[in-house]
Amino acid sequence: MVQRQYGYALKVFRSDNALELKFTDLFSKLGIIHQYSCVETPQQNAIVELKHQHLLAVARALYFQSKVLVRFWGDCLLTATYIINRLPSPLLNNLSPFELLHNKQPNYTHLKTFGCSVFVSTLRNHRDKFSERALPGIFLGYSPGIKGYKIYVLNTKTIVMSRDVYFHENIFPFHNIPNASGDVDLFPSISLPQTSITHANITTEHATEVISNNIAPTDLAEHADITPEASTNEVAAEIPTDRAAEIPTDRAAGVSIESVTRSSSNEIAPMPIRVPITELAHTSSEAPHIQPAPQAPQIQPAPQIQPVRRSTRNVHKPSYLQRYHCNNISVGSNDSSCALYPIEESLSNSKLSSSYNHFIANISTIYEPTFYHQAVKFPAWQAAMNEELKAMEDLQTWIVVPLPEGKRAIDSKWVYRVKYKADGSLDRYKARLVAKGYTQVEGIDYTDTFSPVAKMTSFKVLLAIAASKDWHLLQLDVNNAFLNGYLDEEVSMKLPQGYLPESSGSNLVCKLQKSIYGLKQASRQWFSAFSKVVLLYGFHQSPSDHSLFVHGSDENMIVLLLYVDDIILAGKNVEQLQDVQAFLHRHFKLKDLGNLKYFLGFKIARNSSGISLSQRKYALNLLEDTGTLASKPSDTPITASHKLSLHDGDLLQDPQQYRRLIGRLLYLTHTHPDITYAMHLLSQFVSSPRHPHLLAAYHLLAYIKKAPALGLFFSANSTLQLHGFVDSDYGSCPDTRRSISGYCMYLGNSIISWKSKKQTTVSRSSCEAEYCAMAAATCELVWITSMLSSFHISIPHVSLYCDNQSAVHLASNQVFHERTKHIEVDCHFIRDKVRDGFLKLFHVSSANQLTDIFTKALHGPAFHGFISKMGLVDLYQPPS
Incomplete structure (x- = not known):
């Protein structure tokens, strides 16, 4: 049905290990892979299990509210499914599953209250002049494929489908009708194996309290959760477990008897079993008689109800949670899985493509602590902090001295980041000690702060020239770059968290000799130190971009581009490039990253036809953080008929949400010229964002979701x-x-x-x-x-x-x-x-004016026509 109705072929069917779900022959015939979880390992099929809980929760609510007979449990579940499919979900960008599937909003006008009283019209051919025109019934939901309501007719005890129904949604007939004796409770609060308690381990010392049936239902509801406690008023009783299933249910009372084993020798008692009270009789007010097992004494009613008090029994984790380790945070270690039957023992990704595996890695996150007390619990972050402190000591960044009289010391903090490789896999854990530079005083702790960085246009020009001239592109990273700049001012800093100096004394501080991250003048001092070194080699600083350095000409030209501590080396002559690398290694501690592949969040891919530049991982992270990975893709960044204004709509209660989103989207425009106009428009409202502006921003995210890897291409020809x-x-x-x-x-x-x-x-x-x-x-x-x-x-x-x-x-x-x-x-x-x-x-002509895409919102065909003319490519999109 999925293939015929929606045009998608079913490839994989995943289920639990139930015997009734093993359609091996059918799946083999259709070419469908059947994956199933290990025995007693529901966590391997967690998504389905969670949806089962959701369905049962809604079905229980319908059941308890309507008090229909338990044999209608299937209608409760079907109605719950029908309602859930039409409810907006925050996980689906506030859309309903129905809307995502059918691309139209669901109709809510026909929804009625489950279990309410109705009158269903009789058919004209089945009635005469004096017969009833309508029959009383109970509303039991909806039926797929039929435009009518499912009704249980009370007079004939049959189920009919009809569109001609009159509803009384405030009347529920089953509230006053006890359940039939044959009904069985299919929604128990707990499910326990009956083999855990036997006749042999139950004695006459075991106590059970029985609530008399002459109590009103409202009184019963108040005592439904009473737990029997050991006291002198308890009555010895024994209820064989094989008789428990024969006792009918009274849903109106909703009361349970717990058989609790208590031992004088302090042995652990078997787990209690819930036994329902027998049903109230229709014509008699006498208490029902429970026939005990032959070897068990008859249950005697308790003389009085014990006062309610909190149970003193020890609370233990349920058995079905024993295999879970709750609140533990993974940091990417190779520890074995905590599941009894890990899914990786049954399934393997070894046959999947590398791009698919990288996609999974891209939308996964590793925990990044915010504070020192969080990071110190993990060995990986401890090692990262020790590495940072050792680097500072090797570079003689500070000396530990007592705080000079009349001076003040600034504070510091740790910042933790996970570094990724170009393919999205884990690279390393990075801990950075930064000073709280916002506490510095201008004129005392610092003077000038400006420091140039490479412009994005310079970076793209370099890639275009390298592609055209077939230059080599190498990438270097300076370890602890800011620690190489010498300070002109005297700055004292408090001892970092976790740092134990060798010297002793009171009121010790770190007197900074070199700049560290966080200082207002740190980047300026680092750039000054670096530019002096490269100028010594013979590089010339470009007057158009001070972070661009050029050495030589023609075939011997070498270009160096610096962005804070990231370096790009470009040139035709490999030996000269290696000579420059060796020169820089003598002055700074560098990390050779090889060919340029991943720079400032940009993915660089190269072949004989040219160089591509994209931000696929950044886009996927943005979609994941905003919860729009499952949203429906849009065809354009902004609708052509948009009417965004400064004053239309309600103000957002949390404007920071909008501002953060716009800031992150702006960085994506470096490789997405197609969203530049939309970002120009949305950026005008950051001072007072309103709901239409946020909706337009989410529409833009839906467009990015369509092609997150779309980017620039620099042709070699x-x-x-x-x-x-x-x-x-x-x-x-x-x-x-x-x-x-x-x-x-x-x-x-x-x-x-x-x-x-x-x-x-x-x-x-x-x-x-x-x-x-x-x-x-x-x-x-x-x-x-x-x-x-x-x-x-x-x-x-x-x-x-x-x-x-x-x-x-x-x-x-x-x-x-x-x-x-x-x-x-x-x-x-x-x-x-x-x-x-x-x-x-x-x-x-206007038809060939490529800049139209930057000045106005276009319709889909015109918009995509301009994109193709601009030369944007998506390396992850299969060729058409």
């Missing part, structure tokens, strides 16, 4: 000619009526830079809006050209494509009249670039 596209959307902001500027720059056929931004002034025409957008794009082109000159790549002129003829003419001709005199003066520098021959402007 690309030229190094720079050109760009620019566009604007005139007056599109509903709150300010400002226009949106957008541009994208290409080096050959590889996209390297893009932006979507609201203009700073209100434009009076679409020509003016396009002209201002062209000025912003020209600034970016000038900067990229300057950076390319650091690579010894000469760009005599660049081409800029615009779809507004008026703006092209305005930039190409020195005109001044009433329509242009108010334009900001800085926008007119574009005319100088055109006059100097640096910039060549061309008109392009």
Whole structure:
């Protein structure tokens, strides 16, 4: 049915080890793999077991509320399933399973109260002029495939299906009708093996309290949970276990008798067994008579009810939980499983593809402690902290001295992170000691703090050039980079947690000789130390990006890009690259990471056709953290008919949730130019986010879920000619009526830079809006050209494509009249670039204007057409 109705072929069927579920011949014939758990190991099929608990919990609620006969337990379960499938779930992004399956919202108007009184219309062909037009009944739920209600007719004791039903949802007939004597309780509170108690180990000293049947049901409910206690009022009794099943149930009373074994020799008593009280008779108020076993004395009623008091019996973990270790946190050790029959002994992933195994690893997390007292409990984190302290001592980061009089010491803390490899597998546990720099005082503890880092555009330009020129790309990591910078100020720090200095004394502190992580000036001091070293080797610092260093030219050119403590080395000559590595090893403690594969959360893959750049693992982690891994993918990042405004909708109670989400999504735009416009739009509301803004953000997450590995591709066959596209959307902001500027720059056929931004002034025409957008794009082109000159790549002129003829003419001709005199003066520098021959402007049709995707929300076909033209690729998507 799954294949015919929904177009999906059933591949794997997983169940427990029940004999009735082994359809070996059928599965073999259909090519379906049947996986089943080990005997008495329900945790191997945990998802199904949890859903069983959910279904039974709802079914019990329906049963207790309606008080229908127990033989209708199946209808309780079917109705519970019907309701659960139509309830929104937070695990499904507040959608219902029905909506995810059928792609439409369920209809709730036909839902009725289970077990209520109804009158069902009789059929016209089965009645005469004086027969009943409707019969009383009980509502028992719904039936698949039939548009009608399932009704139990009280007069005929039959079940019928009908659409013509009149409901009394506040009346429940079974509340006043006792259960039939043949009903058996199928929802016991506990299930115990009857073989655990025998006739031989029950004596007349065992006590059981019996509550007389002349107590009203409301009184019985108050004493339903009374546990018999040993006292002088207890009556000796014996109930054979083989008779327990013959005693009928009284669901109206809901009372149980516990047979409790007590021994004078302090032996452990057998587990008690619940025995239901017999049913009340319809026509007699006499107490029912329980026929005992031949060798057992007759049960005598207790003279009075003992007062309720808390049980003093020891509480033990249930037997079905003995194999579970609760509240234990795994840190990735190789300890054996705590299950009696681990599933890895029956199933293996060895035949699965590496990409599938990596996907499982990507959506799994390892515990990262927040505080020192949490981390010190785990050997892996202890070793990481010891490694950090040893590195600080080897680098002579501090000396332990008494705190000078009149000085104050800043505090420190531990930060713990799990490092992953490029494929998502575990790399190492990293503990970092950081100073609480926010307690530093400017002018005393620090002065300047600025430190440059590599720009993302520089990183993409380097990849594009490396792909085109077939350069080698190597990656280095500086261990404890900030500890290499010397401080200019005197800074004292309290002793770190877990650090025991060799010197003794009172009021000891660490006098910092070098910078450590967390200090406001730490990154500046580290960059200063590193740049001095590389300049000694003969590198030249690029004026366009101070984190870019270039050595040599042509075939002997070596490029070094620094982002805090991560280094990329690029060049054609392998021997020169190794020589630079050796030079850096002499000055810093480095880790050689080999070929560039994983940098700042970016996955770099390379083959003969080029280099791809994606953030698949980052996207999957984001989807997992926001609970949207199971959401339905959307076709576009934002709907084309969106009406987002600053004032529409209710304010969010927790705006930090929205702000954190937007911050994480912004980092994803480095490889996802397709979501740039959506992020530009959503970022405008971080100061006062509202519910429509959060819904739009979750819609964007659903789009990311469709292709989390979508990213950039730098072709090996690309030229190094720079050109760009620019566009604007005139007056599109509903709150300010400002226009949106957008541009994208290409080096050959590889996209390297893009932006979507609201203009700073209100434009009076679409020509003016396009002209201002062209000025912003020209600034970016000038900067990229300057950076390319650091690579010894000469760009005599660049081409800029615009779809507004008026703006092209305005930039190409020195005109001044009433329509242009108010334009900001800085926008007119574009005319100088055109006059100097640096910039060549061309008109392009709107159908080929790639920048449309950065200025407005598009419909699905147009949106995906622009994505294909931009050269974005998904390496994990199978070829069509």
